[in-house]
Amino acid sequence: MAPEILTCSDHGSVRILTMNRPDARNALSRALIEALYAALDAADADEQVRAVVLTGADPAFCAGVDLKEAQSLGTAYFDEFRANNCITRTGEMRTPIIGAINGATFTGGLEMALGCDFLIASERAVFADTHARVGILPGGGMTARLPHLVGAAMARRLSMTGEVLDAATALRVGLVTEVVQHDRLLSRALELAGQITEVPGPVMAGLKEIYGRGATTVVGPALAAEQAVSSAQQHDFDALGDRYRAVAQRNRDQIES
Numbered sequence: 001m002a003p004e005i006l007t008c009s010d011h012g013s014v015r016i017l018t019m020n021r022p023d024a025r026n027a028l029s030r031a032l033i034e035a036l037y038a039a040l041d042a043a044d045a046d047e048q049v050r051a052v053v054l055t056g057a058d059p060a061f062c063a064g065v066d067l068k069e070a071q072s073l074g075t076a077y078f079d080e081f082r083a084n085n086c087i088t089r090t091g092e093m094r095t096p097i098i099g100a101i102n103g104a105t106f107t108g109g110l111e112m113a114l115g116c117d118f119l120i121a122s123e124r125a126v127f128a129d130t131h132a133r134v135g136i137l138p139g140g141g142m143t144a145r146l147p148h149l150v151g152a153a154m155a156r157r158l159s160m161t162g163e164v165l166d167a168a169t170a171l172r173v174g175l176v177t178e179v180v181q182h183d184r185l186l187s188r189a190l191e192l193a194g195q196i197t198e199v200p201g202p203v204m205a206g207l208k209e210i211y212g213r214g215a216t217t218v219v220g221p222a223l224a225a226e227q228a229v230s231s232a233q234q235h236d237f238d239a240l241g242d243r244y245r246a247v248a249q250r251n252r253d254q255i256e257s
Helices: 030-045 067-073 088-094 108-114 142-150 152-161 166-174 182-197 201-232 241-256
Strands: 007-013 014-021 051-056 061-062 097-101 104-106 118-122 124-130 176-178
Touching: 007 030, 014 030, 014 182, 030 088, 051 061, 051 182, 061 108, 088 104, 088 108, 097 182, 104 108, 108 142, 118 182, 142 152, 166 176, 176 182
Parallel strands: 014 051, 051 097, 061 104, 097 118, 104 124, 118 176
Antiparallel strands: 007 014
């Protein structure tokens, strides 16, 4: 029997969602896109769920786009995000969501993490935006949310170079709020989520709304600009096949190193 592509477990009023394609570094296949979007939607609609922890099965959090499916299907692959955009769904949650970053977090995976309320990281975590190296523009909020956390200059540097940040550097620049030993990551995430659940529901809902409204003044226009420019640029994904393969191998080497 094939393992579940996404696992879900409840710890009191905290729900843990774990992307479970470890051999593919939890890359977002169409099946995982659909399953994760549905799970985030269900958690957000469940009044018994007061906080969500999103993580990945080791060794990665999420490698982003499934490069093999993108290469073979082209724009048809990206059409899956129109109905089930798990990348942007994290930033739309009414329920508080913590990203427990256990390993490599690249490109679309990083965009998805940026939508969480805050991130804590394993010492093994690494982060990169490789959109430009693949030959595509961000479309999931990278250019809107990354500057909001690390500042405009660092965000441009990361997007333009594709360089990889280790966990200690991510903490220093403000991308994550805490770095813990790898085997303590999930327990620490549950501890923080538990503290969130102790806050009365209406108060937490108000906090989410206040922070959301404040971010909208900065992030909202940037999201609109990203969507406009990204959507206007058309790509011949068949012609990018060799580059997809090269980037996929480089990402795998970085994850395994």
